[in-house]
Each structure stands twice: as structure tokens, then as C-alpha cells.
Amino acid sequence: MKGLGKTLILLSAVAACLSLLIVCDATATSASPALSQQQKLKLGERIYREGILPNGEPLMAFVKGDLPVPGTAFTCISCHLRGGIGSIEGGVYTPPTNGKTLYQPLKKIHKGVEIKYGEDPFRRPAYTDETLAEVLRTGTDPVGKILDDVMPRYLLEDEDAPLLIAYLKSLSSEFSPGVTDTxxxxxxxxxxxxxxxxxxxxxxxxxxxxxxxxxxxxxxxxxxxxxxxxxxxxxxxxxxxxxxxxxxxxxxxxxxxxxxxxxxxxxxxxxxxxxxxxxxxxxxxxxxxxxxxxxxxxxxxxxxxxxxxxxxxxxxxxxxKGFYQEGEAVARFLNSKEELLQDTRIIQIVRASREGRALSAGFEETWKTMSHNPPLTISLAKEEQLSDAMVSKLTAKEEPLIILVWDGPDSGRILTALANGKNKPTMVFASSSYLGKNLMTLPEQVRDFTYLSYPYRLPQDKVIDPMMGKAIxxxxxxxxxxxxxxxxxxxxxxxxxxxxxxxxxxxxxxxxxxxxxRVVPLYERLSFGPGQRYASKGCYIVQLAGGENPQLVKRSDWVTH
Missing domain, CATH: 3.40.50.2300 (Response regulator)
Structure with missing residues (x-):
């Protein structure tokens, strides 16, 4: 039965290909005439980027010859990228899919030099709408060459193929604004x-x-x-x-x-x-x-x-991600300390400021994804001071307690009150960026239980070239x-x-x-990947050493998101 199922799937693909040949003259006009050109391009764009057909269903594809998969898992953009110019990754070359390239003959290149001699100097002729639909469906290019199995074969219906093809024609077709001849x-x-x-x-x-x-x-x-x-x-x-x-x-x-x-x-x-x-x-x-x-x-x-x-x-x-990233890093660090979280209350004190709100959001939203209960939040107005009585009330219960102090340069006063209270918290977290210049002057009595989010390379650390193994x-x-x-x-x-x-x-x-x-002096590491929007993805959790000129001491690796 398994062999019969594969045969039926392949027969369906062949039938789709034959139907294209019969109606090839209509491929450019098969889309509903009620759609504007802009609407057609948006539908084609969705097929290219998301693998979703106009009817909302996933585009179906075959990989490795006969393995059916949803096109959402093998979208065009995942290999040919958003601009359609292609890529080289892991030794695999993905050619351009923009119309400007597809609708021109592909030249023969040897070691970067175009080959102009011989009967046919081209690897393939320019695609037409019909041959482009053919290669998308069967993996066969205009000269009969079978593309690598890495390239999926898509089950594109007659009404959908022209939408994708129209989008490919528009993709990276003209230089973007800001570019002139000079x-x-x-x-x-x-x-x-x-x-x-x-x-x-x-x-x-x-x-x-x-x-x-x-x-x-x-x-x-x-x-x-x-x-x-x-x-x-x-x-x-x-x-x-x-x-x-x-x-x-x-x-x-x-x-x-x-x-x-x-x-x-x-x-x-x-x-x-x-x-x-x-x-x-x-x-x-x-x-x-x-x-x-x-x-x-x-x-x-x-x-x-x-x-x-x-x-x-x-x-x-x-x-x-700025301040948000520091709150995020604290959540990830605490999540790794499973032994501390059992029967432990977490309280966050949040100053009503952009910094305080960003730190709190980074912690809460990340904490929620880890299936934890939200922390108890105490909000402080812009000029409000947390009284000693309130601090005593927070620490009154004799149980492990973790407090997040999302406050600015005056956080030292809250930390000192916590240190002098009846029940000192197990751990207190604060933002080094929000503390600013007051970071290095935190009182000695709070340094043993205060942990700091630090989103940069530590000042005393050397920058090592990962290729040469030498300091830069x-x-x-x-x-x-x-x-x-x-x-x-x-x-x-x-x-x-x-x-x-x-x-x-x-x-x-x-x-x-x-x-x-990228290796840079300020951040531990800058890296991107397709679709990623934030280059520095990490943060250290540190403590302040003792003495008048203290160093920052790492209490975590580079905590990444």
C-alpha cells in the first residue's frame, strides 16, 4: 500500500504538469479578472514568503523525489531569501529567482569568467511563463536538466501558478530608491x-x-x-x-x-x-x-x-533589545536555577519610567513563556520613594524571596533597606544600565545578594580574535x-x-x-541569521566585588535569547 500511495502522488504531480501544457496559453491570464495587479502581487508574495495559497491552504510540495510536505516548511524565501538573489550556505548554491535573472539566458561561467565560445554559450535559455511553471512543478529546466533534489517540486494549480510567476517578475526588478548611476x-x-x-x-x-x-x-x-x-x-x-x-x-x-x-x-x-x-x-x-x-x-x-x-x-x-533584553536575561538566568524557584516568591519593584517598564516587560514576557506564574509587581510613581515600612512588609514572611529592583540610580537606597531589614532576600536583581554611573558605588553591604544584568563585554576582558586566538x-x-x-x-x-x-x-x-x-569591543558577540533583527543577543549576570575600585564578577555565561 505504501508503494501504491507514492505512485498515486507521483501520478497526481504528472497530471498537474500535463494540465499546464494543455492550457499553457492561458497561464498569464488564469487569475480571476476581478483581482487588481496589486492584489495579484500580494497573493504571489504570500506564496513565495509563506507557502500559503490564495485559498488559505498550504502549498503542497515534494522533496527527495516523492516525500510530500507542506510548502510552509519549504518556502521559496527560506532558500532564495527575501530579495530573491539567492545565497551560498553550507556549500549549497541557491540561484536567483527574481524575474530579472530568470527571464534572461544563464551564461556559462568558469572561475568567474564568462565563456563566450562554442555553439551554445548559455547554460539555459531565458525562462518563459510556461517553462518557469514547469520547473516549479517538476524540477525540469528549459533544456531538460533535472534540478537537484534540494529544490522542492510544488503542486501549483493553474490559477495559482500565474500569481507566483507575476510576483517573481516583480521581485528585485528595479534598483531601490537611493541608487543612481553615480x-x-x-x-x-x-x-x-x-x-x-x-x-x-x-x-x-x-x-x-x-x-x-x-x-x-x-x-x-x-x-x-x-x-x-x-x-x-x-x-x-x-x-x-x-x-x-x-x-x-x-x-x-x-x-x-x-x-x-x-x-x-x-x-x-x-x-x-x-x-x-x-x-x-x-x-x-x-x-x-x-x-x-x-x-x-x-x-x-x-x-x-x-x-x-x-x-x-x-x-x-x-x-x-536594550533594557528589555536585560529583563529577559534575568528571567532566563532564574529559570536555570530550578532549585531556587521552589516555594520562592518573586517580587518586582518597577519605577514608572521607560526604563522600568522595558525591564519589567522583558522579564514578564519571557517568564510567561517558561510557564511560570507572574511575579508580584509593586509600581512606583516617577518621584515616589519606597518607604522602610513597605520594605519591611515585603520581607516579613520567613521564606525565600527574590526581588527585582527595576529602578534607576537611586536603587542603592532600596537595596540598603533590604539589607537592613529583618529577613534579607535570597537574591536581588537590578539593571546595570539603569544604575548608570552609580553601579560601581553600590554599598558593600548589598553586594553579596545583589545580582546585575550587564549587556556588554566586561571592562577587564580582552577581546580575542576567534580565528587567530590573539587579543585585538x-x-x-x-x-x-x-x-x-x-x-x-x-x-x-x-x-x-x-x-x-x-x-x-x-x-x-x-x-x-x-x-x-562580528568581533567588537563593546559586545561579547554580534551575529545575525535570516530574519533576525537583533545583533547582540546576550547579557551577563554579574556581581560587584568588594573594595573601593571593584571589578564585575561573572555569575553566568553569556545568557542568550
């Missing part, structure tokens, strides 16, 4: 009341990178001897950048945040940017995040401790924005090189998502 244009967003020192640290770092890259491209254009040209090419980001220089403009936001959207739209209309680099505003980043999502503009590493936390948004890449010395400076800009420049340099002249915004983000881990 320039690749970037912008950075700054509010007029942003810290001047931080603004200078960020802008000078980005502008130096752009100046250096433009200088390398000029050298490549101007050298004369083959040897010098080879050296200049090695120093330049890519041959394609000979034709274009990098430029940067500043989008200065003025006034209240509710007016920023109108200003951003005007900047985007007058001088569209291929991508936004960094960014620094005195306020919430959310309005800018929303603008980039709705306009499809990549934004790389804005300087904010309050990023938008989302599993679905695409266009903003944050260097971390960075000349970046102590300014945190300067160090984050250094991470931005490393990421940007790699991405500009890897897109190889394919100036499509989604492909730019795909290139970053496929990049190698």
Missing part, C-alpha cells in the same frame, strides 16, 4: 535636541567610512599598472562601486515626535535613501521604526535603548555611541561588498542576515 545614497536621522557629543561620535564615524570607501574607489579608477590595479581592487569594496560613490545626508527632526512622520516623509520625497545608518533621537524610536516599515527602508543599528520588540517586522536591525586592540574610544557606530561600520562594509551591485533593499538586509559573526 551614487549610493544613505541618510542618518538625528533629532535637533540629541546629545551633541554623541551626534558627533556617530556622524564622524559614518562619514569617515564613506570617505575611505570613496577614496578606495577613486584609487581603483585611477591606477594604471595591472599590479596596482589588482591591489586597489582588493582594497575596494567591489568593482561595481567604481561607478558609484557613497553619500550621506542628515535628516534632522525638529519639534514634537508626533510631527516627525511628516518630516520624514518630506525628507524621503526630496532625497530618498537606500538605507538609514545609525540614528540618534531624544525620544522614542517607535515613530521612526513605523516609518521605515511602511516605506520599506532598511535602518541599521539606530542608537536607542528602547527598540521596537517584534518577531515580524523586517526593516530595522537593532544592535540589541581597538582604537574606538570610550563613548558608547562611537563603539556602536564602529559595529555599524563593520556591518555596512560587509553588506556593501556582499550585495555585489544588486542594489535592492531586501537583498541588502539578506546579505547582513547571512553574514559572519
Amino acid at each position: 551614487t549610493l545614497h544613505f541618510a542618518t536621522i538625528i533629532s535637533e535636541d540629541a546629545n551633541p557629543a554623541d551626534t558627533e561620535a556617530m556622524v564622524s564615524g559614518i562619514e569617515k567610512f564613506i570617505t575611505d570607501k570613496n577614496g578606495m574607489a577613486n584609487n581603483y579608477r585611477n591606477v594604471r599598472t595591472p599590479r596596482d590595479r589588482m591591489m586597489a581592487k582588493a582594497m575596494s569594496t567591489s568593482k561595481e562601486l567604481e561607478l558609484r560613490k557613497l553619500t550621506l545626508s542628515r535628516w534632522i527632526l525638529k519639534g514634537a515626535p508626533e510631527t516627525w512622520r511628516r518630516q520624514l516623509e518630506e525628507y524621503n520625497r526630496r532625497e530618498p535613501a537606500f538605507a538609514l545608518l545609525g540614528g540618534l533621537v531624544n525620544g522614542d524610536w517607535q515613530p521612526i521604526h513605523q516609518f521605515t516599515e511602511e516605506n520599506g527602508i532598511p535602518c541599521i543599528f539606530p542608537n536607542t535603548d528602547f527598540p521596537v520588540i517584534s518577531d515580524t517586522d523586517w526593516y530595522t536591525l537593532y544592535i540589541s 586592540n581597538f582604537q574606538v574610544g570610550d563613548n558608547r555611541v562611537a563603539q556602536q557606530t564602529y559595529a555599524l561600520v563593520l556591518t555596512l562594509n560587509m553588506a556593501v561588498m556582499e550585495i555585489k551591485g544588486n542594489y535592492y533593499r531586501d537583498h541588502f538586509l539578506d546579505a547582513i542576515g547571512m553574514s559572519m559573526d
Whole structure:
């Protein structure tokens, strides 16, 4: 019966293929005439990205010849990526699927050089709508070559194939805004009341990178001897950048945040940017995040401790989750201490501030996913002080107690009251970032039970090159924005090189998502993967050693999310 089932499945696939050949003249028009072109593209996009058909059912596919699987598990985007330019991973080459490539002959290339001799210099002719539907269904290309089994065979009905094909034709078909014949244009967003020192640290770092890259491209254009040209090419980001220089403009936001959207739209209309680099505003980043999502503009590493936390948004890449990530790390650390959690009360004291709310949200939302009961929450208004009587009441019961103090620089007063109370808590957690400069001055009497979330590389730790096994010395400076800009420049340099002249915004983000881990002075590790939006995914749990000039002592490995 198993053999018969496989035979029936294969016969169904063959029948679908034959039905396509019979109605091939109608493939371009088989979609409902009631649908607009935009609606058709959205339906095709859903098939490509999610593996979901217009009727809401999963697209069915076959892998390894005859193994049926839902297309949601083998979506086009999972291999060919969002921009459709393809990838190379684990030695497997995934070719482009954008119409600009598919509807042109595929040239023969040997060691990077195009082969122009012989009767047929092409590996395959340009696809047509019919041959493209054929290869999607049967894995057979226009010259009869059978594609690798890695490529699924999809059961596309006659009314669905044209929708996917129409989307592939539109995918990465024209260079994105911000690209001209002579320039690749970037912008950075700054509010007029942003810290001047931080603004200078960020802008000078980005502008130096752009100046250096433009200088390398000029050298490549101007050298004369083959040897010098080879050296200049090695120093330049890519041959394609000979034709274009990098430029940067500043989008200065003025006034209240509710007016920023109108200003951003005007900047985007007058001088569209291929991508936004960094960014620094005195306020919430959310309005800018929303603008980039709705306009499809990549934004790389804005300087904010309050990023938008989302599993679905695409266009903003944050260097971390900020304060939210510290709360998240405390939840993960406590979850690993199963012996402490039995019959233990957890209380969180939350200051009514952006920092306090973000720390609390990171802890609570992560804690909930681990099937724990929510902590008891005590909220403190902006100027409210936690009285000694309230502290005594919190610790009155003689049972193990864990307290999370999501408060700012004055947290030391609460911690001291807890230390002097009748029943000292088992563990108290606080945020090193929220404590700020008061971190290193916590009273000696609270250090034995106080644990701190610390989202950076420890100051005393050396930075080791993972390839060479040697310490790396960075000349970046102590300014945190300067160090984050250094991470931005490393990421940007790699991405500009890897897109190889394919100036499509989604492909730019795909290139970053496929990049190698980065070693930087500020963070323990920066890494991306396809679809990931946060580069630094970890946090240490530390304690403060004794003495007037204490060091931070690790009490955990790099706790990751």
C-alpha cells in the first residue's frame, strides 16, 4: 500500500504538469479578472514568503523525489531569501529567482569568467511563463536538466501558478530608491535636541567610512599598472562601486515626535535613501521604526535603548533589545536555577519610567513563556520613594524571596533597606544600565545578594580574535555611541561588498542576515541569521566585588535569547 500511495502522488504531480501544457496559453491570464495587479502581487508574495495559497491552504510540495510536505516548511524565501538573489550556505548554491535573472539566458561561467565560445554559450535559455511553471512543478529546466533534489517540486494549480510567476517578475526588478548611476545614497536621522557629543561620535564615524570607501574607489579608477590595479581592487569594496560613490545626508527632526512622520516623509520625497545608518533621537524610536516599515527602508543599528520588540517586522536591525533584553536575561538566568524557584516568591519593584517598564516587560514576557506564574509587581510613581515600612512588609514572611529592583540610580537606597531589614532576600536583581554611573558605588553591604544584568563585554576582558586566538586592540574610544557606530561600520562594509551591485533593499538586509559573526569591543558577540533583527543577543549576570575600585564578577555565561 505504501508503494501504491507514492505512485498515486507521483501520478497526481504528472497530471498537474500535463494540465499546464494543455492550457499553457492561458497561464498569464488564469487569475480571476476581478483581482487588481496589486492584489495579484500580494497573493504571489504570500506564496513565495509563506507557502500559503490564495485559498488559505498550504502549498503542497515534494522533496527527495516523492516525500510530500507542506510548502510552509519549504518556502521559496527560506532558500532564495527575501530579495530573491539567492545565497551560498553550507556549500549549497541557491540561484536567483527574481524575474530579472530568470527571464534572461544563464551564461556559462568558469572561475568567474564568462565563456563566450562554442555553439551554445548559455547554460539555459531565458525562462518563459510556461517553462518557469514547469520547473516549479517538476524540477525540469528549459533544456531538460533535472534540478537537484534540494529544490522542492510544488503542486501549483493553474490559477495559482500565474500569481507566483507575476510576483517573481516583480521581485528585485528595479534598483531601490537611493541608487543612481553615480551614487549610493544613505541618510542618518538625528533629532535637533540629541546629545551633541554623541551626534558627533556617530556622524564622524559614518562619514569617515564613506570617505575611505570613496577614496578606495577613486584609487581603483585611477591606477594604471595591472599590479596596482589588482591591489586597489582588493582594497575596494567591489568593482561595481567604481561607478558609484557613497553619500550621506542628515535628516534632522525638529519639534514634537508626533510631527516627525511628516518630516520624514518630506525628507524621503526630496532625497530618498537606500538605507538609514545609525540614528540618534531624544525620544522614542517607535515613530521612526513605523516609518521605515511602511516605506520599506532598511535602518541599521539606530542608537536607542528602547527598540521596537517584534518577531515580524523586517526593516530595522537593532544592535540589541536594550533594557528589555536585560529583563529577559534575568528571567532566563532564574529559570536555570530550578532549585531556587521552589516555594520562592518573586517580587518586582518597577519605577514608572521607560526604563522600568522595558525591564519589567522583558522579564514578564519571557517568564510567561517558561510557564511560570507572574511575579508580584509593586509600581512606583516617577518621584515616589519606597518607604522602610513597605520594605519591611515585603520581607516579613520567613521564606525565600527574590526581588527585582527595576529602578534607576537611586536603587542603592532600596537595596540598603533590604539589607537592613529583618529577613534579607535570597537574591536581588537590578539593571546595570539603569544604575548608570552609580553601579560601581553600590554599598558593600548589598553586594553579596545583589545580582546585575550587564549587556556588554566586561571592562577587564580582552577581546580575542576567534580565528587567530590573539587579543585585538581597538582604537574606538570610550563613548558608547562611537563603539556602536564602529559595529555599524563593520556591518555596512560587509553588506556593501556582499550585495555585489544588486542594489535592492531586501537583498541588502539578506546579505547582513547571512553574514559572519562580528568581533567588537563593546559586545561579547554580534551575529545575525535570516530574519533576525537583533545583533547582540546576550547579557551577563554579574556581581560587584568588594573594595573601593571593584571589578564585575561573572555569575553566568553569556545568557542568550
